[in-house]
Amino acid sequence: NAGVTQTPKFQVLKTGQSMTLQCAQDMNHEYMSWYRQDPGMGLRLIHYSVGAGITDQGEVPNGYNVSRSTTEDFPLRLLSAAPSQTSVYFCASSYSDTPIRGYTFGSGTRLTVV
Amino acid sequence: SQQGEEDPQALSIQEGENATMNCSYKTSINNLQWYRQNSGRGLVHLILIRSNEREKHSGRLRVTLDTSKKSSSLLITASRAADTASYFCATDKTGANSKLTFGKGITLSVRP
Numbered sequence: 380n381a382g383v384t385q386t387p388k389f390q391v392l393k394t395g396q397s398m399t400l401q402c403a404q405d406m407n408h409e410y411m412s413w414y415r416q417d418p419g420m421g422l423r424l425i426h427y428s429v430g431a432g433i434t435d436q437g438e439v440p441n442g443y444n445v446s447r448s449t450t451e452d453f454p455l456r457l458l459s460a461a462p463s464q465t466s467v468y469f470c471a472s473s474y475s476d477t478p479i480r481g482y483t484f485g486s487g488t489r490l491t492v493v
Numbered sequence: 494s495q496q497g498e499e500d501p502q503a504l505s506i507q508e509g510e511n512a513t514m515n516c517s518y519k520t521s522i523n524n525l526q527w528y529r530q531n532s533g534r535g536l537v538h539l540i541l542i543r544s545n546e547r548e549k550h551s552g553r554l555r556v557t558l559d560t561s562k563k564s565s566s567l568l569i570t571a572s573r574a575a576d577t578a579s580y581f582c583a584t585d586k587t588g589a590n591s592k593l594t595f596g597k598g599i600t601l602s603v604r605p
Contacts, residue, residue, distance in 0.1 A: 421597035437592065
């Protein structure tokens, strides 16, 4: 099924560990982004990409890295996990950086850092 | 800081009633979008209204946009229990590389 696939769905990390959250889309979307969702905070943009090889920071980029080597994949790396990074992470994509058709979201990764 | 602020934060209505949710924003926008999120799931795009549009319909959804007041409303008519979800407005700010900025969301409960 066409869409945005996120893995894993759940993850528990110890403080200081690193990991990569995977995001893949099969809709040939140029624009991809990562958001985190925390209670009472809505969704906040972490990083985004307007095409392969191009990434930029969003509102809350500290502690996260991204790369975009292909159109399909946009992994999010946590360099050294902290309890403040406990959150639900969503990847989203759209046809262009002018999302006239709206974003397509993945189902999310629920991350707990202990 | 949040660009979009939804109002009310929570809304509880009876099945069959209409639900009205409001969103206010601070800066000029290219468009405004509404999304729905069911519990534990990702967001689903509902409707988009451009800055030069005043009203748009999609099925039981009606969205309005007042750029002079920097506000939008989402009306769900003849609500159903399946409409129970969180609803978010998102703004595509002018000159911001079209990154969507989301509000904190409205929790809608539709009682059977």
